[in-house]
Structure formats: structure tokens, C-alpha cells
Amino acid sequence: MANRSVIEILINHNLKITPQRIAILEVILILENHPDADRITDYLRLSNPNISLSTIYKTLVTFTKKGIIKKVATAKESIRYDVIPERHHHLYCSESDRIEDFYDEDLNNIIDEYLNKKKIPNFTVEDIKLQITGKFTEAKAGKKQLKSKP
Amino acid sequence: MANRSVIEILINHNLKITPQRIAILEVILILENHPDADRITDYLRLSNPNISLSTIYKTLVTFTKKGIIKKVATAKESIRYDVIPERHHHLYCSESDRIEDFYDEDLNNIIDEYLNKKKIPNFTVEDIKLQITGKFTEAKAGKKQLKSKP
DNA sequence: ATTGCTGCAAACTCTTTGCAAGTTC
DNA sequence: GAACTTGCAAAGAGTTTGCAGCAAT
Numbered sequence: 001m002a003n004r005s006v007i008e009i010l011i012n013h014n015l016k017i018t019p020q021r022i023a024i025l026e027v028i029l030i031l032e033n034h035p036d037a038d039r040i041t042d043y044l045r046l047s048n049p050n051i052s053l054s055t056i057y058k059t060l061v062t063f064t065k066k067g068i069i070k071k072v073a074t075a076k077e078s079i080r081y082d083v084i085p086e087r088h089h090h091l092y093c094s095e096s097d098r099i100e101d102f103y104d105e106d107l108n109n110i111i112d113e114y115l116n117k118k119k120i121p122n123f124t125v126e127d128i129k130l131q132i133t134g135k136f137t138e139a140k141a142g143k144k145q146l147k148s149k150p
Numbered sequence: 151m152a153n154r155s156v157i158e159i160l161i162n163h164n165l166k167i168t169p170q171r172i173a174i175l176e177v178i179l180i181l182e183n184h185p186d187a188d189r190i191t192d193y194l195r196l197s198n199p200n201i202s203l204s205t206i207y208k209t210l211v212t213f214t215k216k217g218i219i220k221k222v223a224t225a226k227e228s229i230r231y232d233v234i235p236e237r238h239h240h241l242y243c244s245e246s247d248r249i250e251d252f253y254d255e256d257l258n259n260i261i262d263e264y265l266n267k268k269k270i271p272n273f274t275v276e277d278i279k280l281q282i283t284g285k286f287t288e289a290k291a292g293k294k295q296l297k298s299k300p
Numbered sequence: 301a302t303t304g305c306t307g308c309a310a311a312c313t314c315t316t317t318g319c320a321a322g323t324t325c
Numbered sequence: 326g327a328a329c330t331t332g333c334a335a336a337g338a339g340t341t342t343g344c345a346g347c348a349a350t
Contacts, residue, residue, distance in 0.1 A: 016303090016350070018348075052308075057339090058307095110261070111261070114257055166324050166328090200332095202331065209330095211315095
């Protein structure tokens, strides 16, 4: 996972290629454990001592707006960032016995983040599936999918 | 869940009873959605306009140290607090077909927190179960069950 | 050449701390 | 009365912004 073409990513998101952006994105890809701005800065400055803190913050904002990275939750520390994954799991409805795919990258990130940080003793995690039980509140018999409101 | 005796909680944790602590703890119990210090302050000042911000922060620190409340994760906002719950769900092992109870209040908090904040469209959540698939790395044939409980 | 990026400094937000005055047991 | 708690003001950490100069297309 570590080295897809960083430049390609930048190009695909219509961002100008600058040494700072390349360096920052590389570091985020290398530091897989959801680094915060501080960790990114430290690592970055090993190879790139003159980069500015505000450039790093601005770049993180830019990457976030472009959808390259995403803020993820953290209990005690500062806001962290991670490369956006492409994954999904399932949503289960008990009333109608219906199962729907449930895409929620934020939730994935939060759970991953958590389980990366706090390992389960004597257990190697291979996959994680969240089963959310509840009731659909939309029209259920028809084909039509109305946006029903809260 | 809203009004167990706040004073009793304070006494049980060897804290002196002050109007500020009572008010703060009541507000945390009322605001179930993991309020942050800011939200606590706003709500608090409706009834208690003169309470100091630093008192609120100090009190939150005190409550956290005493185990009355706990910091929970948040994606974009500041640190939030919640009353510590007593709940669990299940851990599933696919290799041995073994299922174990999996206690993890932090994880509960994180998922609750998330789903409280971002509702699922047209769906009312009733229960949430996390199924973690993987392999046990402990001795596998034995009867022994390690408790991964705090 | 144009548009966008970097970096400095300063501002802002959230949280923590020192200390004097006040409160609880 | 002793010990703890409150609240002010000020400091700290993390993040954001304005702007002038610079770099990428």
C-alpha cells in the first residue's frame, strides 16, 4: 500500500506538483497509522527540514477538500489524517430481513483507527463487519424510494 | 438514564459537593450525545451563568481522573465527554467457529458517538453489533478462555 | 504570463495552569 | 481550621489566515 504514484494522485486531483506536496503525501502514505500534523511534520523534516508548518496545514486542508485524505477520530490527541480507503461492509435490517450494503468510510476509518491503536489480545484481525439492526423508515412495499424526512 | 443521584455519584468518588460539580454532572447526564466542553458550558450557563470556564475544564479533568466520565473520540470537533456506560457486544472467530463476548467500552463509545452524529438516512438504529473476523493466536485446543476485560 | 503555492507572522480556538479568595467537611 | 475548590488572568498547544514573493503550468 505504501507507494502508488504520489504524483499521479496529485495530477488526478488537479493539484500542482510541488516538492512539498509530494513530500507530504509520501509521508502520509508511509505513516499508515493515521498521523497527525505533528507527526507528519517531524517525519517530513528529516528529509525536508525547511518546509513550513503552515504549508503543511494548508496542504492537509487542500488534500482533505480534494478527497485525497480524510480527518479521522481520535480520543485524546489532535486531529489525525489518513489516506481514504475504498472499502465497504454491510447494513442489516431485521424487520424486513433485508440486507443492504452500507458504505461509510468515516465509520471504517474510525474503527480501523481504533483497532490499530488498541490491539485485541491473542487475536489477529482479518476483517471487520458492522451489523446495524433497526427499521427502515422509508416506504417499504413500493419500488419508489422517497426521501422521507426525519 | 437522565437522573441518578448526582450527589451520590460525587460522594461515591470522594469528591466534595459543590454547586458547580452538581450542575456540571447533571448537564453531562442530560446531554447524552457526548457533549464537548463548549456544549456543556452553553447549556450550563442557561441556569448557571456565572460558572467559570476554567472550573468546567478542571471539573472535567477531575471527573475523568475519578472515572466518572471518559473522553471519547471525535472526528472534527474538540474532545468530548460522556458518562461511562456498561455495555458489551460480540467478537466472532471464523477459524475455530468460536464466538466470544467482546467487551470494549471505548469502541462502543466511538461507534455510538459516530452514529449519533451522522444518522443513517431512512433508518432507525436499534442495536449495533460488531463482528470481528480473525484468528486466535493463543493456544487453541484448550478450554481456557482468556478474559479480555478491563 | 497567469494562476496557484509557499512561508512568515500574527490571529484564533481550545485547553491548561498559577494563584488568591472562597467553600466544604 | 484544614484541605480542597473556584475563578480570574495568563500561558500553552494546535490550527487557521493574510499577504508578499515565488514556482508550476
